[in-house]
Amino acid sequence: xxxxxxxxxxxxxxxxxxxxxxxxxxxxxxxxxxxxxxxxxxxxxxxxxxxxxxxxxxxxxxxxxxxxxxxxxxxxxxxxxxxxxxxxxxxxxxxxxxxxxxxxxxxxxxxxxxxxxxxxxxxxxxxxxxxxxxxxxxxxxxxxxxxxxxxxxxxxxxxxxxxxxxxxxxxxxxxxxxxxxxxxxxxxxxxxxxxxxxxxxxxxxxxxxxxxxxxxxxxxxxxxxxxxxxxxxxxxxxxxxxxxxxxxxxxxxxxxxxxxxxxxxxxxxxxxxxxxxxxxxxxxxxxxxxxxxxxxxxxxxxxxxxxxxxxxxxxxxxxxxxxxxxxxxxxxxxxxxxxxxxxxxxxxxxxxxxx
Numbered sequence: 001x002x003x004x005x006x007x008x009x010x011x012x013x014x015x016x017x018x019x020x021x022x023x024x025x026x027x028x029x030x031x032x033x034x035x036x037x038x039x040x041x042x043x044x045x046x047x048x049x050x051x052x053x054x055x056x057x058x059x060x061x062x063x064x065x066x067x068x069x070x071x072x073x074x075x076x077x078x079x080x081x082x083x084x085x086x087x088x089x090x091x092x093x094x095x096x097x098x099x100x101x102x103x104x105x106x107x108x109x110x111x112x113x114x115x116x117x118x119x120x121x122x123x124x125x126x127x128x129x130x131x132x133x134x135x136x137x138x139x140x141x142x143x144x145x146x147x148x149x150x151x152x153x154x155x156x157x158x159x160x161x162x163x164x165x166x167x168x169x170x171x172x173x174x175x176x177x178x179x180x181x182x183x184x185x186x187x188x189x190x191x192x193x194x195x196x197x198x199x200x201x202x203x204x205x206x207x208x209x210x211x212x213x214x215x216x217x218x219x220x221x222x223x224x225x226x227x228x229x230x231x232x233x234x235x236x237x238x239x240x241x242x243x244x245x246x247x248x249x250x251x252x253x254x255x256x257x258x259x260x261x262x263x264x265x266x267x268x269x270x271x272x273x274x275x276x277x278x279x280x281x282x283x284x285x286x287x288x289x290x291x292x293x294x295x296x297x298x299x300x301x302x303x304x305x306x307x308x309x310x311x312x313x314x315x316x317x318x319x320x321x322x323x324x325x326x327x328x329x330x331x332x333x334x335x336x337x338x339x340x341x342x343x344x345x346x347x348x349x350x351x352x353x354x355x
Contacts, residue, residue, distance in 0.1 A: 004033070006344030008327045012076040013136070015039060015332045017096050019082050020061075020344060023070030030070040034084050035061035036096040039331065054319065057342060057350035063098055065113055075134040075141070077155060083119065083141065085129035091120040091143060091153075119158060123151060133184075135176045140197075142184055144171040150186055152197055162200045166193045172226050179235035187225035192218045192240055194252060216252045229286040232293040241283025241298060248275040249310070278306055278315070290330050291339055299325040305343060307355065317355045323347035 008021040018039055023032035037059050069088035076082045077093075084092045094117060123129070124145035133142045134155070141153040148171060150164040169189035177183035186193045194216035220242060227241035240248045254273055279300035289295035294311045301324050307317040324346040331340035331352070341353045 004348050005346040006326055006348055006350070007032075007071060008073050009329060009342065009344045009350070010074050010076065010082075010327075011039065011329045011331070011342070012079045012082070012096075014079055016079065018329075018342065019074045019076070019084075019096065020350070021071035021074050021084065022348070023072075023087070030087060032067045032069060032071040032086070034065045034067065034071055034074065034094060036063040037061050053354045055352050055354075057352055063096060065094060067113055070128075072129055073132045075132045077134065077139075083132055083134065083155075085132050085143065087128040089122045089124045089126045089129060089145070090118050091123060091129065091132070091141075092117045093119040120153065120160075123160075124149060130171060131173045131175075133173075133175045135181060138181050140176070140181075142174045142176065144174040144186065146170040148188070150174050150184075150195075162197060164195060164197075166195060167191075169224075172224065173228050175228060175230070177235065178230040178232065185228055185230065185238055187228045187240060189224035191220045192216070192225055192228070192250070194238075216250075218250065224282075226282045226284055227286045227298075229288065229296075232288045232290075239286055239296065241286045241300075243282040245279035245281055245283060245300060245302065246275050246277050247283065247286065247296070247298060247308070249273060276308065276313070278308055279304060284324075284326055285328060287328070287330070289339065297328065297330075297341070299328055299343070303345075305341070305353070319353055321345050321349075321351070323349075 004022040004024040006020060007023050009018060011018050016039055018037040020035045023030060067086060069086040071084055071086050073085045074082050080097050081095050084094055125147040127145045127147035129143055129145045131144050139155040141155055142150060144150045148167050150166060151160060152162040154161050166186060167188035167190055171186060171188045174184055174186040182197050184195055184197060224243040225240050226243055229239050231237035236252050238250050251273055278298060279302050281301035283298050283300050285299050287297050289297060294309050296308045296310055299305045303321045303324055305319045305325055306315055309316050325343050326346055328341050328343040331342055339355050343351050343353060
């Protein structure tokens with residue numbers, strides 16, 4: 001059996017609970033688990049009082065739920081309930097709290113996954129669901145998978161709203177706009193699409209045809225796009241992390257993107273279309289520091305986490321893990337000005353970084 005590896009992690013909305021997706025391979029069968037941890041100020045303060053900027057997260061999970069498949073992504077509906085996707089093509093609804101009949105003296109008690117926990121079954125043609133993203137304003141969920149489909153769900157009614165076939169290779173991430181409840185951004189092994197979810201279209205062609213219907217479409221010359229995020233300050237900029245370690249800044253008002261370079265220098269780029277070669281391997285996640293919207297955080301298969309200031313175009317922090325970093329989230333700390341990240345790596349380790 002290959003030991004469990006962390007595939008995804010996310011804090012709930014008030015940063016008091018952490019959900020962690022894990023997967024492992026037994027013989028030729030994938031299985032996994034979802035673990036929930038309580039986060040409190042003692043955990044954060046203990047890290048800030050440590051002389052090092054890195055501390056291993058050794059807390060015992062409050063709840064652990066085994067799966068008969070690998071788990072790929074997690075989205076919180078509220079501060080207790082979350083949605084989890086698996087490589088069995090199911091979407092599950094889980095409660096992070098212990099039930100009344102659970103033994104609270106055993107905080108790592110394993111709960112049994114039941115058929116009732118499946119909210120949407122076999123929704124991506126038995127393919128792996130790569131990503132989930134929930135719009136908390138509308139309770140609309142986007143799921144995307146290796147079957148090249150994006151599906152839009154209503155969590156209030158537990159029903160399918162729309163299905164979109166906008167890519168001709170597997171999809172890695174799909175996320176709602178930060179400013180518009182109808183727009184979403186999607187990244188795949190063939191490129192990037194921005195779409196208005198009110199345009200219900202089932203197929204734009206296996207070769208990516210009918211491009212005029214998309215608000216923005218960019219082919220990335222055969223380089224897969226692993227990760228994406230929107231700007232926190234305006235509704236027309238977004239960022240893409242490519243498999244070759246490049247981060248690209250796109251302006252949806254400018255249809256011609258910058259050429260990929262091998263350096264941070266952008267002297268020949270226009271003001272809004274830029275790219276930076278920050279990593280040597282694929283970038284698994286991008287997100288802005290919630291305390292400073294100029295600081296773009298990236299993690300990569302080169303085992304580095306880097307924080308890049310997009311205004312000064314300088315790397316202001318970097319950390320090298322012992323193994324691939326797969327996911328991160330930002331912890332809140334109300335007691336001082338320190339920033340704290342929790343990261344999960346493929347070697348099954350959770351760490352808290354102070355920067």
